[in-house]
Amino acid sequence: MPNLSSVPTTGRTLDHAASIYDLVEPLLLLGKQAEYERDIVNLLEIQPTDRILDLGCGTGTLTRSIADRLDASAGGQAVGIDAAAKMIQVARDKRSCPTVWFTPMAAEVLDFEDESFDAVVSSLFFHHVDASLKLSAIKESFRVLRPGGKLIIADMHIPTTFMGALISHVSRWFFMQPQIGENIRGILPELMVQAGFPEPSIEARYFGYVAVFATRKP
Numbered sequence: 484m485p486n487l488s489s490v491p492t493t494g495r496t497l498d499h500a501a502s503i504y505d506l507v508e509p510l511l512l513l514g515k516q517a518e519y520e521r522d523i524v525n526l527l528e529i530q531p532t533d534r535i536l537d538l539g540c541g542t543g544t545l546t547r548s549i550a551d552r553l554d555a556s557a558g559g560q561a562v563g564i565d566a567a568a569k570m571i572q573v574a575r576d577k578r579s580c581p582t583v584w585f586t587p588m589a590a591e592v593l594d595f596e597d598e599s600f601d602a603v604v605s606s607l608f609f610h611h612v613d614a615s616l617k618l619s620a621i622k623e624s625f626r627v628l629r630p631g632g633k634l635i636i637a638d639m640h641i642p643t644t645f646m647g648a649l650i651s652h653v654s655r656w657f658f659m660q661p662q663i664g665e666n667i668r669g670i671l672p673e674l675m676v677q678a679g680f681p682e683p684s685i686e687a688r689y690f691g692y693v694a695v696f697a698t699r700k701p
């Protein structure tokens with residue numbers, strides 16, 4: 484099989500971390516990865532026939548949890564996209580099943596038909612792209628969602644605890660990532676509204692700096 488190619492983007496892609504990502508992520512999520520992903524999956528209110536898109540899917544753990552609730556024979560499919568080809572390769576090698584498809588793609592330029600998904604989800608992706616790509620990716624999510632389709636975004640947001648503030652501000656400066664600064668100033672809800680979604684609700688919070696937003700395309 485030919486090697487996959489990464490997709491050009493100004494987002495911070497993680498090709499360099501693909502081989503260790505599955506070891507590091509459980510540590511970053513402080514042992515709560517299973518609970519965190521289960522909460523996101525529950526918020527999606529999945530029907531077996533759904534088509535669900537996961538933006539910046541990384542190695543595909545969340546995408547696969549979603550896929551396990553779907554029925555391929557009834558048209559159910561989880562699609563994981565990531566601009567980093569090495570992440571997609573790990574996802575394909577480790578998380579394949581009949582209801583999942585992983586492909587390299589940039590979230591800001593989705594190669595899917597209008598209104599072709601029942602839900603769009605993303606976990607810890609939006610702090611990897613700047614404000615203009617954040618908005619483009621949310622607008623693209625709006626375009627590919629069917630009316631009534633759900634958008635769930637779990638990402639860094641205004642910290643709610645001292646530890647959350649410490650971790651997020653240290654991350655912003657340690658990784659020299661202004662995109663994190665945008666998140667912790669609270670930019671995500673206003674971008675969702677700008678893209679056409681109703682004001683999102685915050686359904687859960689983790690670690691004092693991650694919020695799980697939910698809204699629906701009208």
Ligand SMILES: C[S@@+](CC[C@H](N)C(=O)[O-])C[C@H]1O[C@@H](n2cnc3c(N)ncnc32)[C@H](O)[C@@H]1O
Binds near residue numbers: 496
């Ligand atoms: C922190 S990881 C999150 C992975 C996974 N969603 C999770 O929760 O573990 C962020 C991912 O976003 C990807 N990424 C960065 N810029 C992107 C873009 N413009 N389009 C799609 N994926 C992108 C990176 O390659 C990386 O895999």
